[in-house]
Structures are given as structure tokens and as C-alpha cells.
Amino acid sequence: MKIALIGSGNVATVLGRLIAKNGHQVCQVISREAGNAKLLADELGAGFADFDGVPDRTADLFIIAISDAALENFFVKGALHDKIVVHTAGSVSKDILRNFAHSYGVLYPLQTLRKEMPEIPPIPLLIxxxxxxxxxFIEAFARSISQNVQRVNDEQRLKLHAAAVIVSNFTNHLYAIAEDFCIKENVHFDMLKPLIMETAARVNHASPAKVQTGPAIRKDILTLDKHLRLFTAHPKLRTMYLRLTDSIMNP
Ligand SMILES: NC(=O)c1ccc[n+]([C@@H]2O[C@H](COP(=O)([O-])OP(=O)(O)OC[C@H]3O[C@@H](n4cnc5c(N)ncnc54)[C@H](OP(=O)(O)O)[C@@H]3O)[C@@H](O)[C@H]2O)c1
Known part of the structure; x- marks a missing residue:
């Protein structure tokens, strides 16, 4: 299949690599900044254009992977109304593309993607x-690049995106806070990495609520007090520790 990518950021880059790896051809990369379009196009052996350029109408599918806010006012010169166009956002209705193309949809990667990632992880696609x-059509294409494809409507995708923010973005933020704490308190954050990996791996065989450990679930008040005293010098961290402890104790 011939695919045109609109956008050249994290999602366009990783999806572009995945699409090429699975035997499709990325024929064009269109981006706001021509330089960014060219960079990705060169990697994928595709043509490139900025938003004033002409879309490659030989493409079977146009994938728009630009920031959510930019989707609201999206416009590319050269009508695509008779082409199939999808966006990749978790919390934007598919109908945002209604005035843009007759045939439109969503190809949302339920994964955290960065163009610097050395390997492409498994990417569930919500379509x-x-x-x-x-x-x-979108499902057949999605199945050609991913083992895990689900049909979901706008509302279901919004809910899964919100849950994704909690399990991925929030968890990573907690890692960042813990790393900062370790640096300031002169202990090695690296020592925590096996624990991080084990905690994440556990979701594969158990419901998270069933495998909670730690002083809060044990209601170990003496230990909780020691931690809170330690966090007096880190007020933001102390507040977060109290809130999460309360949530674990009172689910
Ligand atoms: N990254 C993830 O983990 C992830 C996962 C699932 C879904 N998504 C969704 O995928 C979409 C793209 O995310 P991303 O992570 O690839 O973003 P990104 O890396 O920040 O890239 C943003 C892209 O949007 C373009 N852009 C920014 N502002 C624009 C504007 N005002 N007008 C036109 N184009 C504009 C940029 O073009 P230029 O560089 O040419 O300026 C760039 O190509 C978003 O809807 C996001 O919610 C992201």
C-alpha cells in the first residue's frame, strides 16, 4: 500500500518506520516545516512537501500525525476529499476530519512513541x-503493521487515552521525581531499576490491585512516619506521597 504521512514528529516517524518495515511504501511526508518533512522523507525514501506543497494523490491512505491542537485547524492545499484520511490522536473525535475527506477515521497507537527509540515496541492500534x-479498510491496514488491533469508538478511545496517561505519563513522572530525590539525597536511582521492571511485568499475570505491596497497604504507620519525616525537605514529594498513600489505604 502507498501511504502519505502528514507530520514528521514522534508518531509519524515511528509509524513511518513500522509501515516501511512491513512492506508498504511511504510515498510522501508532508509537514509544516519543510526541513522536518525532508529529514523523515530521506530516511524513508519518500518525497516531501510543506503545507503549501501538493499532496501525492497516488497514496492509498493519508495518516495525519500532528499535535492535537493543530488538528482543529488543519488544512493542506490540494483537496483530499476523495482519499482515505486518518488521524492518530487519542482524545480527538474522528469527525474532526468530516469536512476534510468523505472517508476518514482514526489509527491511534496506544503506546508511548519517541523517534529516538532504538527499537519499535509492540504497538496496539485502536481504529x-x-x-x-x-x-x-483501516482495520486491514492496521493488521498488516500490528498484531493487536481493536475497533473502538470516540468515547472508548478517549477513556483508554485517559487511562494511558495514568499508567504511562504519570508513572514516568513519578520515576522523574524519585530520580530527583535520589540525586539530592545522594543515593543511586539505578538501584531501583529492577524493582521498576518487576512491578511493570507483574500486570501481565495479575490485577494490579491484587498485588499491591508496601507500607500503605500493610498500614505500617511507623514506616510511613519515617518516610514523611524524610520528605519534610521535599514538600511537593511529601504531598504526593500522602495523597497516594491515602488512595492505597482507602481504595
Ligand atoms: N508520541 C506519542 O507517544 C503518541 C502516542 C499516541 C498518539 N499520539 C498522538 O499523535 C499525534 C502526534 O503526536 P507526536 O508525539 O508525533 O507529536 P510531536 O512529536 O510533537 O510532533 C508534532 C507534529 O505536529 C506538527 N505540528 C505542530 N504544531 C502544528 C501546527 N500548528 N500546524 C501544523 N502542524 C503542526 C509538527 O510539524 P513540524 O515539526 O513540521 O512543525 C510535528 O510534525 C498527536 O495527536 C498525539 O496525541 C502521540
Missing amino acids: DGSDDGVTD
Whole structure:
């Protein structure tokens, strides 16, 4: 299949690599900044254009991977109304593309993606389409690049995106806070990495609520007090520790 990518950031880059790896051709990269479009296009052996350029109408599918806010006012010269166009956002309705193309939908990667990642991780794809035929087309394409494809509507995708923020973005933020704490308190954050890996791996075989450990679930008040005293010098961390402890104690 011939694919045109609109956007050249993290998602466009990783999806572009995945698409090429699975035997499709990325024929064009279109981005706001021509230099960014060229960089990705050169890597993928594709043509490139900025938003004033002409879209490659030989593409079977246009994938728009630009920031959520930019999707609201998205416009590319050269009509794509008779092409199949999808966006990649978790919390934006598919219908944002209604005035842009007759056949439209969503190809949302439920994974954290960065163009610097050395390997492409498994990427579940949540898909949707403007009608059954379009959804079938998007699903067939999605299955050609991912083992894990689900049809979900706007509301279900929004809920999964919100949950994704909690399990990925929030967890990573807690790692960042813990790393900062370790640096300031002169202990090695690296020592925590096996614990991070084991905690994450556990979700594969148990419900998280069933495998909670630590002083809060044990209601170990003496230990909790010691930690809170230690965090007096780190007020933001102390507040977060109290809130999460309360949430664990009172689920
Ligand atoms: N990264 C993830 O983990 C992830 C996962 C799932 C879904 N998504 C979704 O995928 C989409 C793209 O995310 P991303 O992580 O790839 O973003 P990103 O790396 O920050 O890249 C943003 C892209 O949007 C373009 N852009 C920014 N502002 C624009 C504007 N005002 N007008 C037109 N283009 C504009 C940029 O073009 P230039 O560089 O040419 O300026 C760039 O190509 C978002 O909807 C996001 O919610 C992201």
C-alpha cells in the first residue's frame, strides 16, 4: 500500500518506520516545516512537501500525525476529499476530519512513541472509520503493521487515552521525581531499576490491585512516619506521597 504521512514528529516517524518495515511504501511526508518533512522523507525514501506543497494523490491512505491542537485547524492545499484520511490522536473525535475527506477515521497507537527509540515496541492500534467499508479498510491496514488491533469508538478511545496517561505519563513522572530525590539525597536511582521492571511485568499475570505491596497497604504507620519525616525537605514529594498513600489505604 502507498501511504502519505502528514507530520514528521514522534508518531509519524515511528509509524513511518513500522509501515516501511512491513512492506508498504511511504510515498510522501508532508509537514509544516519543510526541513522536518525532508529529514523523515530521506530516511524513508519518500518525497516531501510543506503545507503549501501538493499532496501525492497516488497514496492509498493519508495518516495525519500532528499535535492535537493543530488538528482543529488543519488544512493542506490540494483537496483530499476523495482519499482515505486518518488521524492518530487519542482524545480527538474522528469527525474532526468530516469536512476534510468523505472517508476518514482514526489509527491511534496506544503506546508511548519517541523517534529516538532504538527499537519499535509492540504497538496496539485502536481504529475507527466513518463507515463500515472505511473501518474495514483501516482495520486491514492496521493488521498488516500490528498484531493487536481493536475497533473502538470516540468515547472508548478517549477513556483508554485517559487511562494511558495514568499508567504511562504519570508513572514516568513519578520515576522523574524519585530520580530527583535520589540525586539530592545522594543515593543511586539505578538501584531501583529492577524493582521498576518487576512491578511493570507483574500486570501481565495479575490485577494490579491484587498485588499491591508496601507500607500503605500493610498500614505500617511507623514506616510511613519515617518516610514523611524524610520528605519534610521535599514538600511537593511529601504531598504526593500522602495523597497516594491515602488512595492505597482507602481504595
Ligand atoms: N508520541 C506519542 O507517544 C503518541 C502516542 C499516541 C498518539 N499520539 C498522538 O499523535 C499525534 C502526534 O503526536 P507526536 O508525539 O508525533 O507529536 P510531536 O512529536 O510533537 O510532533 C508534532 C507534529 O505536529 C506538527 N505540528 C505542530 N504544531 C502544528 C501546527 N500548528 N500546524 C501544523 N502542524 C503542526 C509538527 O510539524 P513540524 O515539526 O513540521 O512543525 C510535528 O510534525 C498527536 O495527536 C498525539 O496525541 C502521540
